[in-house]
Amino acid sequence: MELPAPLRAALETVLEGHAVAGIAAAGSRLSARYRAEVLDGRLHLDTDEAARAYVATRLPATYAAIRRAMDLFQETLDPQTPGPETLLDVGAGPGTALWAAADAWPGLGAATMVEASGPIRRMGERLAEASGVTQRRWLDGRAGDLVEKTEPADLVTLAYVLDELREAERDQLVDVLWRKARRMLLIVEPGTPAGWRRILAARSRLLALGANLVAPCPHSKTCPLLGQDWCHFAVRLARSRVHRLAKGADAPFEDEKFIFLAAAREPAHISAARILAPPQPGSGKVRLKLCRPDGRADDVLMTRRDGDAFKAARRAMWGDALYV
Numbered sequence: 001m002e003l004p005a006p007l008r009a010a011l012e013t014v015l016e017g018h019a020v021a022g023i024a025a026a027g028s029r030l031s032a033r034y035r036a037e038v039l040d041g042r043l044h045l046d047t048d049e050a051a052r053a054y055v056a057t058r059l060p061a062t063y064a065a066i067r068r069a070m071d072l073f074q075e076t077l078d079p080q081t082p083g084p085e086t087l088l089d090v091g092a093g094p095g096t097a098l099w100a101a102a103d104a105w106p107g108l109g110a111a112t113m114v115e116a117s118g119p120i121r122r123m124g125e126r127l128a129e130a131s132g133v134t135q136r137r138w139l140d141g142r143a144g145d146l147v148e149k150t151e152p153a154d155l156v157t158l159a160y161v162l163d164e165l166r167e168a169e170r171d172q173l174v175d176v177l178w179r180k181a182r183r184m185l186l187i188v189e190p191g192t193p194a195g196w197r198r199i200l201a202a203r204s205r206l207l208a209l210g211a212n213l214v215a216p217c218p219h220s221k222t223c224p225l226l227g228q229d230w231c232h233f234a235v236r237l238a239r240s241r242v243h244r245l246a247k248g249a250d251a252p253f254e255d256e257k258f259i260f261l262a263a264a265r266e267p268a269h270i271s272a273a274r275i276l277a278p279p280q281p282g283s284g285k286v287r288l289k290l291c292r293p294d295g296r297a298d299d300v301l302m303t304r305r306d307g308d309a310f311k312a313a314r315r316a317m318w319g320d321a322l323y324v
Helices: 005-015 020-036 048-057 059-074 096-104 118-128 143-149 167-180 193-208 241-246 308-315
Strands: 086-090 110-115 135-140 153-159 181-190 212-215 233-238 253-264 273-275 280-282 285-291 297-303
Touching: 005 048, 005 118, 048 059, 048 118, 059 096, 059 153, 059 181, 059 212, 059 233, 059 253, 086 096, 086 143, 086 167, 096 110, 096 118, 096 153, 110 118, 110 143, 118 135, 143 167, 153 167, 167 181, 167 193, 181 193, 193 212, 193 253, 285 308, 297 308
Parallel strands: 086 110, 086 153, 110 135, 153 181
Antiparallel strands: 181 253, 212 253, 233 253, 273 285, 280 285, 285 297
16 A cells, blocks of 8 residues: 555655654654553653654554554445535644545545644645645544534544553543444554553444444454454555655555444444454465354365455455355
8 A cells, every 4th residue: 555646745755854863763652652551641752853753653654553443344334325415633743644535535524623732733734735635624632522523524634643642541432422423433552452441442432333234244243363463454555755765764665554433323234244364365265263143263275166256365465355
């Protein structure tokens, strides 16, 4: 996956004239805070330097994860249903979800972004000028303080935010976000065991509120994964020169692991199993780890004897829905 060309150009503009060494140093400090999931009352993105480091080193990966989640979400919707026209993005950062939603649903015309960090909000405002979404409003404040006052939207997004909140705050926020979602809610978290546990808590909360889970879960039963196993997916994105240098990386690509939860007012259009791990192909066969609509998770070996189902399985990727 690659960033949209207008976003790549906008990033080059805002980073122009800033030394890569400084961006890399700020990026290392930022990454340490994210990995440790520090909750000390400080905003992670509290300076212009941190904001530049974020858009250089983290925005591409978070964009790829959100955009991939939207693809997996979108395939469960009735193809005759128009895409969302309005967006409410909470904890918006530099507007990453705005860019992903505009790419996934070109009919998106209006967006409200809630963000407490002044430096990253100002960065997002600059970048969003090239997004193609004409009606944009940025609100200054923490997620829990402002969301209740915002207007409902067709699509509500919360990406890489729950890890910055305490448990009681998370529960309250999920409740409010569902009330604000006219049609659909998308939550994205890092693809770690901790991120998965936060998604599970949100899942339970949304089921209690009567939401329809449409992705990635093909059912509303108890999650079948046990022990050391956890649900997550991955997306590969191309790195720009600045991205590569700022991270001190040699590879021209990065693999971002993520977990997401999509809920909708209407039930899913399709009922198919979800591929929970990279398919393992072999000569005339492919082994898949699946989460099934009946609530089971199991490993399946498919061969040429399975006909069209085998052909579909050979083409499928980690995270795809599959009829078996």
